[in-house]
Amino acid sequence: MKKSSTGGNTAPLPVALGAWIALLFLHVPVLIILLYAFTTEEATYSFPPPGLTLRWIGITMGRTDFWQALQLSLRVAGIATLAALVLGTLAAAAVARSRFFGKEAVSFLLLLPLALPGIVTGIALRSAISLGNIPFSFWTIVIGHATFCVVVVYNNVVARLRRFGNSQVEASMDLGANGWQTFRYVIFPNIASALLAGGMLAFALSFDEVIVTTFTAGQQSTLPIWIFSQLVRPRDRPVTNVVAIVVILITFIPIVIAHRLTQESNE
Amino acid sequence: MAASTRGTVLKKRRLSLAALRESTTAQGLALIAPTALYLLVFMIVPMILVGILSLMTRGPYGNVVYRLNFDNYTRLIDPLYLRILMYSIGVGAATTLITLVIGYPLAYYIARVPARQRNVLLFLILVPFWTNFIIRIYAWIMILRTEGLLNSFLLNLGLIKVPLDILYTPTAVLIGMVYEFLPFMILPLYTSLEKIENAQLEAAADLGARPLASFLRITFPLSLPGITAGSILTFIPAMGMFVVPDLMGGAKTILIGNLVRNQFLTARDWPFGAASSMLLMFLTLAMTLYYTRKVGFSEDLLV
Numbered sequence A: 001m002k003k004s005s006t007g008g009n010t011a012p013l014p015v016a017l018g019a020w021i022a023l024l025f026l027h028v029p030v031l032i033i034l035l036y037a038f039t040t041e042e043a044t045y046s047f048p049p050p051g052l053t054l055r056w057i058g059i060t061m062g063r064t065d066f067w068q069a070l071q072l073s074l075r076v077a078g079i080a081t082l083a084a085l086v087l088g089t090l091a092a093a094a095v096a097r098s099r100f101f102g103k104e105a106v107s108f109l110l111l112l113p114l115a116l117p118g119i120v121t122g123i124a125l126r127s128a129i130s131l132g133n134i135p136f137s138f139w140t141i142v143i144g145h146a147t148f149c150v151v152v153v154y155n156n157v158v159a160r161l162r163r164f165g166n167s168q169v170e171a172s173m174d175l176g177a178n179g180w181q182t183f184r185y186v187i188f189p190n191i192a193s194a195l196l197a198g199g200m201l202a203f204a205l206s207f208d209e210v211i212v213t214t215f216t217a218g219q220q221s222t223l224p225i226w227i228f229s230q231l232v233r234p235r236d237r238p239v240t241n242v243v244a245i246v247v248i249l250i251t252f253i254p255i256v257i258a259h260r261l262t263q264e265s266n267e
Numbered sequence B: 001m002a003a004s005t006r007g008t009v010l011k012k013r014r015l016s017l018a019a020l021r022e023s024t025t026a027q028g029l030a031l032i033a034p035t036a037l038y039l040l041v042f043m044i045v046p047m048i049l050v051g052i053l054s055l056m057t058r059g060p061y062g063n064v065v066y067r068l069n070f071d072n073y074t075r076l077i078d079p080l081y082l083r084i085l086m087y088s089i090g091v092g093a094a095t096t097l098i099t100l101v102i103g104y105p106l107a108y109y110i111a112r113v114p115a116r117q118r119n120v121l122l123f124l125i126l127v128p129f130w131t132n133f134i135i136r137i138y139a140w141i142m143i144l145r146t147e148g149l150l151n152s153f154l155l156n157l158g159l160i161k162v163p164l165d166i167l168y169t170p171t172a173v174l175i176g177m178v179y180e181f182l183p184f185m186i187l188p189l190y191t192s193l194e195k196i197e198n199a200q201l202e203a204a205a206d207l208g209a210r211p212l213a214s215f216l217r218i219t220f221p222l223s224l225p226g227i228t229a230g231s232i233l234t235f236i237p238a239m240g241m242f243v244v245p246d247l248m249g250g251a252k253t254i255l256i257g258n259l260v261r262n263q264f265l266t267a268r269d270w271p272f273g274a275a276s277s278m279l280l281m282f283l284t285l286a287m288t289l290y291y292t293r294k295v296g297f298s299e300d301l302l303v
Helices: A013-035 A055-061 A064-097 A103-115 A118-131 A138-164 A167-174 A179-208 A211-216 A223-232 A237-266 B002-053 B071-075 B079-112 B115-129 B133-144 B149-157 B170-194 B198-206 B211-222 B224-240 B243-248 B256-265 B270-294
Strands: none
Touching: A013 A237, A013 B079, A013 B115, A013 B133, A013 B170, A055 A237, A064 A103, A064 A138, A064 A179, A064 A223, A064 A237, A064 B002, A103 A138, A103 B002, A103 B270, A118 A138, A118 A211, A118 B002, A118 B224, A118 B256, A118 B270, A138 A179, A138 A211, A138 B002, A167 A179, A179 A223, A179 A237, A211 A223, A223 A237, A223 B133, A223 B243, A237 B115, A237 B133, B002 B270, B071 B270, B079 B115, B079 B170, B079 B224, B079 B256, B115 B170, B133 B149, B133 B170, B133 B243, B170 B211, B170 B224, B170 B243, B198 B211, B211 B224, B224 B256, B224 B270, B243 B256, B256 B270
């Protein structure tokens, strides 16, 4: 934003060429998924597609396994996000506002679920679930997702709290507001957009998750797990493409909103 | 009257500030307690369980016998498993290197274009970053299958006579890995390249440095934190990845992630699976700690 590009510092031609090749490499496969959601072939794909049709959308909409998976994914992401909003905000308030023993350890602990490969946390939860004789359920999926959703909310809120400083909170306390009033009328309006952005990212992260879910879901399928199973035992291939588009859209809407919110508050 | 009110307010103010400062520790602990407890119960305790499991013995029916035993760890040095470990490190390193080579020019280019174009390009980077990774694997399966798009395209053009068998080979695994992790490399690279001030490059040019010299002596060294961050964000998940080898390597390529998963879900040797998982965890933690010591944790890495 701060740079105005002056002639000499733009990338030289070979670099620009390499950049565009990399961009094509990133995007062509995703575009292919979009295109083949409308192909008239149903088993094997040829390039270019022999014809285009909208009928796969209708077939997808008629499949109950799709709706069940979508519903499960949305419910899991919703509850995991709610838990993350509460836990992430509390942790951010603690770390930004106060000094306490073990603060460093806590920031590290918060980061752990994102820093470790999904298989490590997934296996750990799986072991705990089995050793505790806990049946797989909606809640075992939610618990796994919330562990890594917390840190996204935490990150957004802690950055905002650091930026708006302590003076307003002190002023509010001085004027006799109690803790709840201070939170409701001073802190909350200041962090609302950070909460929303963090919540949106947490939702997208949960909606998208595959690896931890494979260890905590048992027989239920979230939408990405449903796609996973379609890759192993395909049935009506283009339906998988239609569902893939649904997943991309549902992930993207919150991401774009979160992006807007963070940009607005930075300006 | 007015003066005494003012005095009381000031006194109250001083008192409340002191109280605020004193209560800050208690308050902090009260605020952190629910989150700390949550992560303790659902992260730390399960990991400790894995640690304990890794020291137990596999029973005859795939059950866990609670008898202390270090064999699971010594087994990891067995040539068979050592090879899997080395292979995982190799695939992780190759993935990191290739994503760096492909990603650097793109990140550099985005950091140098005018602001309006830059936002569009950044958005274009975020699309694959946030596209579900199973979907991205699926795209490559569609492309690389024997009767897939690449072969049908090349056959139609007459460039090849027999379809190429790329899927279910180590090459396919590498293509899948590079595609999965490229966005994770580009974003931190871009973040560090974007921070470089134009003035520094102009100064170098004024002092007679050729573009290549100013790249090697200014841009590249200043982008090292981004390279380190991108490499860690690529290497760690690439090493633990089991889905790409499964779906694109046809279960012929076994990485440490596959080993852990197989021991838990198919071989039912939980103690050995747990030991492998501990190894993966320690490797990861060592690298993360090294990185946070060396470069410092940057929050913009996460999103």
